[in-house]
Amino acid sequence: MDGDSQDHFRRREIVLPGRGDGAMAALDFGPRDRAVDLVFLHANGFNAQTYRTLLAPLGERLRILAVDQRGHGATSLPAVAEGRANWYDLRDDLVCLLETLDLTDVVLSGHSMGGAASVMAAAAAPDRVRSLVLFDPVVMTSETTAAARRGELTDSPLVAGARRRRAIFPSRQAVVDAYRGRGAFRTWPEAMLEDYVAGGFRDTPDGEVVLACAPEWEASNFTSHGHDTVAAFEALKRPVRILKAEIESTCRMDARMDALAAAGRIAVEVLPGTTHFLPMERPDEVRAALTLATGPGRG
Numbered sequence: 001m002d003g004d005s006q007d008h009f010r011r012r013e014i015v016l017p018g019r020g021d022g023a024m025a026a027l028d029f030g031p032r033d034r035a036v037d038l039v040f041l042h043a044n045g046f047n048a049q050t051y052r053t054l055l056a057p058l059g060e061r062l063r064i065l066a067v068d069q070r071g072h073g074a075t076s077l078p079a080v081a082e083g084r085a086n087w088y089d090l091r092d093d094l095v096c097l098l099e100t101l102d103l104t105d106v107v108l109s110g111h112s113m114g115g116a117a118s119v120m121a122a123a124a125a126p127d128r129v130r131s132l133v134l135f136d137p138v139v140m141t142s143e144t145t146a147a148a149r150r151g152e153l154t155d156s157p158l159v160a161g162a163r164r165r166r167a168i169f170p171s172r173q174a175v176v177d178a179y180r181g182r183g184a185f186r187t188w189p190e191a192m193l194e195d196y197v198a199g200g201f202r203d204t205p206d207g208e209v210v211l212a213c214a215p216e217w218e219a220s221n222f223t224s225h226g227h228d229t230v231a232a233f234e235a236l237k238r239p240v241r242i243l244k245a246e247i248e249s250t251c252r253m254d255a256r257m258d259a260l261a262a263a264g265r266i267a268v269e270v271l272p273g274t275t276h277f278l279p280m281e282r283p284d285e286v287r288a289a290l291t292l293a294t295g296p297g298r299g
Helices: 048-060 088-100 113-124 142-149 157-163 172-179 190-200 215-223 229-235 255-262 283-293
Strands: 010-014 024-029 038-041 064-067 106-111 129-135 201-203 209-211 240-245 267-271
Touching: 024 048, 038 048, 038 088, 038 113, 048 064, 048 190, 048 283, 088 113, 106 113, 106 283, 113 129, 113 229, 129 283, 157 215, 172 190, 190 201, 229 255, 240 283, 255 267
Parallel strands: 038 064, 038 106, 106 129, 129 240, 240 267
Antiparallel strands: 010 024, 024 064, 201 209
8 A cells, every 4th residue: 555745755655465464564665666776764763754864865866665664653563572482473574565566676675673674684595685884883782692592682761761761741842842852853854853753652542642653562573683694794705785773873883793894894983072873973874875776787
């Protein structure tokens, strides 16, 4: 199902066979008659619309599909946190999307969790992927992955913060007012904050709004690190460019990642002065990286 929007994108719902009831929601930027150039995935707790102002200018030339991952935004696929151990569900959703839409020669890109899902999907379906551009992707060390498999990541501050996150507000404007200039949002432009709230809350029957990403699902993304993202990098034979935050990056460069960088298998660049929210802080540099990755070479 497709729908037109006044916000430089078309809203879509894409049924993913075998991935459970419901559908994956997406924002479709750019010319309808052009093959998809880029698939973009958001960070944990966010949604595709958060990145509207980042991606819309690229839609003047490129076809871009920005998706809401399972448990986020307008996507209605099942999101069951209990018993979840890794992000392979997100990987498999993305692979199924590529197969369902028969996408080939695409650039995969993502921020944080979206970057990790992108590289794991590219390793699983390399014939559909041209290259990757990742923005401070979540890459855990082998020790952290082992701890996650033992169930030892349940008490981190990130998990506690997600679980106590306020889920219901009287209006979207009340959310914007509550978040503006605080915590993770302190470095965000106003338009990106407003877009995050627009796409990240749902209306309730009594006139309030509720988080689309339930606190328990957000928390499960902080505890379910039993996947091995580095193994996906090691298996992948496609160009990979990583723009890494300078401050409190989630892209851990352990010995395995350092070896990949030394061998030229991945290109890692630290953006000075940036935090984990570098797409919000340096949108021009992020767009430049995406522009370079998507052309020339495509029709």
